[in-house]
Amino acid sequence: MTLAEVQTSAPALSAIALYQSLLRHDAPFILDVRNPDDFARWRIEGRAGLVVENVPYYDFIEDEEAATARIPAGRAVLVVCAKEGSSQYVAELLRERGIEASYLEGGILSWGNLYDRRDIVRAPWGRIIQIARPARGDVSFVIASDGAAAVIDPLRHTAPYRVAMAEAGARLTHIFDTHVHADHISGGPALSHESGAPYFVHPYDAIHPIDMLPATIAYTPLDDGQVFRIGQVELRAIWYPGHTLGQVNFLAVAPDGSRYLFTGDGIFLRSFGRPDLGGKGEAWTPLLYESMTRRLPPHLTDETVILPAHFSTLDEADAAGRVGATWGVVRRNNESLAHLASAEAFSTFVLGNLPEFPPQYVEIKRVNIGLRNPTEAEAEELELGKNVCALAQ
Numbered sequence: 001m002t003l004a005e006v007q008t009s010a011p012a013l014s015a016i017a018l019y020q021s022l023l024r025h026d027a028p029f030i031l032d033v034r035n036p037d038d039f040a041r042w043r044i045e046g047r048a049g050l051v052v053e054n055v056p057y058y059d060f061i062e063d064e065e066a067a068t069a070r071i072p073a074g075r076a077v078l079v080v081c082a083k084e085g086s087s088q089y090v091a092e093l094l095r096e097r098g099i100e101a102s103y104l105e106g107g108i109l110s111w112g113n114l115y116d117r118r119d120i121v122r123a124p125w126g127r128i129i130q131i132a133r134p135a136r137g138d139v140s141f142v143i144a145s146d147g148a149a150a151v152i153d154p155l156r157h158t159a160p161y162r163v164a165m166a167e168a169g170a171r172l173t174h175i176f177d178t179h180v181h182a183d184h185i186s187g188g189p190a191l192s193h194e195s196g197a198p199y200f201v202h203p204y205d206a207i208h209p210i211d212m213l214p215a216t217i218a219y220t221p222l223d224d225g226q227v228f229r230i231g232q233v234e235l236r237a238i239w240y241p242g243h244t245l246g247q248v249n250f251l252a253v254a255p256d257g258s259r260y261l262f263t264g265d266g267i268f269l270r271s272f273g274r275p276d277l278g279g280k281g282e283a284w285t286p287l288l289y290e291s292m293t294r295r296l297p298p299h300l301t302d303e304t305v306i307l308p309a310h311f312s313t314l315d316e317a318d319a320a321g322r323v324g325a326t327w328g329v330v331r332r333n334n335e336s337l338a339h340l341a342s343a344e345a346f347s348t349f350v351l352g353n354l355p356e357f358p359p360q361y362v363e364i365k366r367v368n369i370g371l372r373n374p375t376e377a378e379a380e381e382l383e384l385g386k387n388v389c390a391l392a393q
Contacts, residue, residue, distance in 0.1 A: 010091035012105035013078055015114040019134055022046035022314060023321050028076040031101075033057040033090050034108070042385035044080060044111060044135070047314050057086040060093060068097055076100040083107040111135050112384070115160040118321050120307065125232040125255050128307075129164050130322055131155070137311045137387050138184055139323050141262060143252060144168035145231025152176045152250060152262045153309045154187035156379065158194060161187065172197045174228055174235075178264025178309060179247040180205040180368045182277045182361035183387035185379055189217045189370070202239065205246025208365055209278030216370035222248055240266045240295055242288025243273030243389075251299050259304040261327070266291065268308045269316045269325055271336045271390040276354050277361055289346045292337075302328030312390050336391060355388045 021027040022044075030052040032039050039054040051072075059067040071077060077099055081087040087103035094101035104111065112135045120128040126145030132138065133155055140153040142164045149170035151161050154177075165172055172195045175188045180201060192199035198220045206215040224239035230252075238249040243265040250262040265273030272292070275284035304327045311323045331337060339349040360382050366372045367382070374382060 010079075010088060010095055011102045013102050014105050015110040016116070018044070018078070018104060018111065019114060019116060019321075022050065022134075023317065023319065025049070028078045028102070029053070029072060030078050030080060031055060031071060031090070032080045032108075033060070033086055034080070034082055038082070042112075042135075044108065045314065045386070057081060057090060060090050064093060068094065068099075071099065077102070079103045080111075081107050083109060109380075112380075113157070115155070115157065116321060117160060117164055120260075120305070120322055120324055121258070123254065123256065123258075126230075127168055128252070128260060129168065130307075130324075131160050131164060132321070132323065133184075134314070134321075135386070136184065136383065137313075139307075139309055139311065141307060142168070142170075143230050143233055143235070144170035145233045147171060148173045148231045150174040150176060150228070150230045150235065151188075151191060153178055153181070153264060154191055156185040156187050156190075156383065158187045158190050161191060162194075170231075174230065175199045176222075176248075176250060177201050177205075178249065178262065178266070179244040180365060181265075181309075182365050183310075183358075183389050184383055185364060185374075186368045189219075192218065202237075202246030202248050204241070205244050206369060208369060208371060209244070209280065210362055211366065211371065213371055214369075217368075222246075224248075236299075238295065238299055240264075240291045242266070242275050242284055242291045244278055245284070245287075247273070247291075249296070249299075251304075259301065260307055261299065261304050262307050262309075264309045265389050266296070266308075267306060267330065267334070268310060268312070268390050269306065269323065269330055270312060270334055272334075273389055274354055274391045275350060276357065277389070279362075281351060281354060285347050285350050286343060288350070289340070289343050292346075293340055300327045302326060302331075306330050310387050310389050350391060353391050355391075358385075358388060 032054045079087040079091045084107045091101040091103040116132045129142040131140045143150045149165045188199045200222045201219045203221040226237045228235040232255045234253045236251045240247045240249045252260040275288045307324045
């Protein structure tokens with residue numbers, strides 16, 4: 001059987017169905033048949049215990065029996081390739097051998113472009129909606145209250161935000177980026193162009209940190225302590241330099257007294273944002289320490305819900321796929337925070353645990369302040385893979 005002759009009796013699994021199974025921790029064995037270089041760059045990840053094996057498609061062509069022997073017996077198998085065709089072919093081969101095999105509909109590209117919407121809170125005063133891109137570990141939010149809506153850290157594709165606001169019966173009034181991101185292309189400028197709503201960025205982030213060129217996009221500068229009203233919700237900007245010079249956290253206070261801190265890449269549930277993506281890790285580490293020890297604590301209670309812009313593993317999400325926890329829980333579980341006893345200890349820990357610097361992050365920064373306008377194919381390539389914005393552990 002050749003690829004052109006492949007039958008389509010093998011069932012297809014959609015990206016959203018795969019995500020649901022990853023959240024439930026009952027995903028099948030994942031057989032990735034892309035070439036090893038592509039697999040090494042990025043792959044499907046889930047909760048601890050997920051098994052993903054790379055057996056390239058051409059191995060099945062050269063020696064089908066040997067390739068099949070690498071699949072554990074008695075397991076349902078999901079075959080994944082780049083776009084779909086090769087995984088259909090391999091799934092059919094496996095089914096002919098009596099293995100329960102399916103393929104990922106649309107290939108791994110469909111997984112990479114999956115957006116997932118879930119309520120963080122739904123109350124009489126309004127909603128906070130999480131919009132995540134699970135394959136990348138990217139998280140963004142919509143606050144909707146009394147017919148008004150704000151988007152925080154919008155990802156590249158704008159349709160999920162329009163859908164979420166339409167479902168909430170809200171009109172976009174404010175767009176915020178906690179900082180000019182390096183790992184993904186922001187949807188902020190596009191949403192602003194589509195809606196006319198202002199796009200807010202701290203002015204320190206409106207200069208490329210390496211090129212030292214100013215932004216060419218239209219934006220409204222943010223001030224430390226600036227307060228906004230989104231319906232019944234008060235939203236306060238808290239300057240938090242360190243990950244970038246213009247990183248800002250946003251504290252939302254609802255009329256019932258509940259508090260939500262949108263931390264961007266400031267503090268994650270299990271780590272915090274690395275200070276070297278502007279090429280100035282040693283210079284920015286002390287700023288990050290100052291932010292974590294002095295700028296942030298006055299705004300926190302143990303009941304404040306921390307809502308970050310990224311997660312490193314799906315284990316950080318709860319059973320419903322929500323990425324958030326109270327500050328009391330984060331303070332107990334985030335082992336990285338144990339290194340705040342002194343500026344010296346913090347600097348040693350941070351500079352000794354910096355992950356590899358992805359070169360494409362410099363280019364994404366250029367895109368996000370308007371210095372470059374990529375094609376769709378170029379944007380896909382720049383964003384390929386999972387974010388590495390957190391400090392390594």
